[in-house]
Amino acid sequence: MNSKRLETLAHTKKILIKIGSAVLSGSEGLDLKIIDALVQEMCDLTRRGFSIVLVTSGAIASGKHRLNITGKLKSIPEKQAAAAVGQGRLMRVYSKAFEKNNLFVAQILLTLSDLTDRQRYLNIRNTLSTLMEWHVTPIINENDSVAVDEIKFGDNDNLAAMIANIIEADLFINLTATDGLYDCNPSESKKAKLIPLVCEITDEIEGMATSETSSVGTGGMKSKIIAAKKVTSIGIPCIIAAGKKKKILSDIMAGKEVGTLFLPQTSRLNSKKYWIANTLRPRGRLIIDDGAKKALLDKGKSLLPSGITAVEGEFDTGDPVHCMDSEGNLLAKGLVNYAANDIRKILGLKTPQIFSVLGHKDYDEVIHRDNLVITGDTKKIKS
Ligand code: GLU
Numbered sequence: 517m518n519s520k521r522l523e524t525l526a527h528t529k530k531i532l533i534k535i536g537s538a539v540l541s542g543s544e545g546l547d548l549k550i551i552d553a554l555v556q557e558m559c560d561l562t563r564r565g566f567s568i569v570l571v572t573s574g575a576i577a578s579g580k581h582r583l584n585i586t587g588k589l590k591s592i593p594e595k596q597a598a599a600a601v602g603q604g605r606l607m608r609v610y611s612k613a614f615e616k617n618n619l620f621v622a623q624i625l626l627t628l629s630d631l632t633d634r635q636r637y638l639n640i641r642n643t644l645s646t647l648m649e650w651h652v653t654p655i656i657n658e659n660d661s662v663a664v665d666e667i668k669f670g671d672n673d674n675l676a677a678m679i680a681n682i683i684e685a686d687l688f689i690n691l692t693a694t695d696g697l698y699d700c701n702p703s704e705s706k707k708a709k710l711i712p713l714v715c716e717i718t719d720e721i722e723g724m725a726t727s728e729t730s731s732v733g734t735g736g737m738k739s740k741i742i743a744a745k746k747v748t749s750i751g752i753p754c755i756i757a758a759g760k761k762k763k764i765l766s767d768i769m770a771g772k773e774v775g776t777l778f779l780p781q782t783s784r785l786n787s788k789k790y791w792i793a794n795t796l797r798p799r800g801r802l803i804i805d806d807g808a809k810k811a812l813l814d815k816g817k818s819l820l821p822s823g824i825t826a827v828e829g830e831f832d833t834g835d836p837v838h839c840m841d842s843e844g845n846l847l848a849k850g851l852v853n854y855a856a857n858d859i860r861k862i863l864g865l866k867t868p869q870i871f872s873v874l875g876h877k878d879y880d881e882v883i884h885r886d887n888l889v890i891t892g893d894t895k896k897i898k899s
Contacts, residue, residue, distance in 0.1 A: 520713065522771040524753045524779065525687065530567045530648070532685040533558065534676035534743075537573040538693035539759030545581030546574060546606065550760055552613050554691070557765035558653065559617035566769075567648040569683055571656045571676040572610070578602030592664060599660030610655055620652045625659035628669050631678055631795050641682050648683070673743035680747045681790045688747045689768060690740050691759030696776035697737060701726050714778045717745045744778040750790045754778040793849060793889040796836040800829025800856055802882070809841050812848055813890060818881035819850065821870060824863040831856045839883070850888035853879035 535554065540546055558568050576595055579602030580586075589595045607623050614621045624643070630636045647654045656679060658669050669675040673690065680688045694702065695710050702708035714721055722745075725737035737756075744754040757764055757775025767774050804812070808823020819839065831837060832855045839848040852859070854874075859882055862870050871877040 518712075518771055518773045520779075521773065521777060524777065525769065525771060528566070528686040528769075530569070530683055530685045531561070531687045531689060532569050532571065532676060532680040532683065533689045533691065533765070534571040534672060535573065535691045535759055536672070536693065537577040539691050540572070540574040540606075541577040541581070546578050546609055548609060551609055552616075553762070554759065554765070555610065555613035556617065557763065559614065559619050561765060561769065562619060562651060562653065567651075567683075569644060569648070569654050569656065569679060569685070570610075571672055571679055572606065573657065573672045574606045575599040575603040575657055575660055578605050596661045596663075603657065603660070606657070607655065614653060621655050622647050622652050624654055624656045626656060626669075626675065627659050627663045628795075631682075631791075632797070634791075637682070637791065637795075644679075644683050671739045673739040674746075677743040677746040678795055680752055681750060681787055681794070684787060685747075685752055688744075688752050688754040689765070690743065690754060690756045691764065692737075692740060692756060693758070693760070694737070695758045695761075695774075696756045697721070697724060697741065699724055711776050712773050714744075714776060716781065717741060717748065717778065746790075746794055748778050748780050750787075751780045753780045788886075789889045792836060792851060792887060793891075796849075796851075798838045798849060799831035799835040800827065800837045802827055802837055802839050802852075802859065803842060804839055804847070805842070809847060812839065812888065816885060818885040819848075819883040819888065820867055820880065821859070821862040821865050821882055822867070824859060824882060827856050827859045827863065829856060837883075839888075846891050848883075848888055848890045850883035852883055854882055 540551060558570065562568055576589065576598045579598035579600065580589065582601050582605065583598065585598065589598055611621045626640070630640060644654055656675070658672060658675055669678070676688065676690065697711050697714065698708040699711060700708045722741055725741045740756050744756065747754050755768055755775050755777050757768060761774070764774065802819070802824050803826040804819065804823045805825050808819060811817040811823065812819060825842065831852065833853060834851055836849060837852055838846055839850065841847055854862070858874055861873050865873065867880045
């Protein structure tokens with residue numbers, strides 16, 4: 517037992533569990549024994565009063581096996597078709613395993629565009645919380661058969677991090693094929709050591725992870741660290757651990773030192789700001805002057821038209837944009853109250869002048885501070 521772990525887990529109620537393809541599938545397609553064992557553990561946790569939401573991969577791996585396809589699928593249509601074959605089987609296997617424990621499951625298939633639309637995002641949140649109230653386990657996967665690049669999460673680690681935010685999880689458990697994060701690639705060096713605790717995800721920590729994957733996985737350790745960074749930044753601890761290890765979930769919840777624990781960072785972004793920062797793709801840029809930069813960064817103020825010097829891109833009211841300084845440093849991301857063309861007309865002006873120029877004034881601010889997320893670091897972004 518480890519006191520840091522017990523302290524971190526002390527008030528855990530809602531757990532987001534992500535299981536990767538490499539855990540669920542063996543040479544014979546879906547590994548029913550592993551799935552049964554993990555489901556048994558999830559059901560035990562549910563009976564102990566925890567609420568569980570599961571994000572699971574395995575559709576493509578299962579479809580490939582059914583179709584006797586070996587090696588990696590290359591094209592998107594092939595992956596989409598394999599997922600269409602495998603997703604049904606994946607759900608059947610899970611629901612049978614849960615039913616053995618007298619518990620039900622619900623399937624939710626998502627694309628990124630379901631989460632970038634605020635209304636659909638809220639609908640998903642309501643569905644998930646109702647299922648949790650009913651003690652039904654939501655089983656989520658990317659809707660691979662319809663997802664193309666522009667609306668893809670990229671990998672299920674990213675999807676799982678977004679769902680952890682939606683349900684305001686107390687813990688994110690990412691079950692994978694390795695024991696956790698190693699200080700160097702364990703498949704290349706015998707000296708690689710497992711890191712049990714990460715207090716902060718620094719560049720050095722990110723550098724330890726590679727994007728090397730198994731023949732069925734996506735993203736590798738790198739995408740798991742990125743997901744860990746996203747959730748810990750909003751105050752959710754994350755544990756990366758080996759999904760095939762016996763009793764892994766009960767060991768984690770007992771505070772045993774298994775896998776790698778990433779501690780939550782103290783500054784917590786609320787759910788809406790997380791959505792703005794991590795779910796939405798920016799549609800344009802506002803270049804702002806030094807006065808506005810100071811107001812945003814040091815004083816926590818909203819962005820007014822007077823501080824804007826230029827507008828790049830075409831976007832509409834409510835769209836997400838990046839705010840940059842005159843040197844091209846990324847400062848913040850937020851939702852605009854005015855469309856690009858309107859901002860071009862009112863930039864540099866004082867708030868009372870908005871009405872006389874546009875003929876309407878719905879807001880004083882171009883971006884209200886409640887819809888503005890400061891990036892924290894001033895990364896240069898290429899145009
Ligand atoms: N959605 C994919 C599947 O179920 C997996 C994506 C991933 O593992 O990141 O097969």
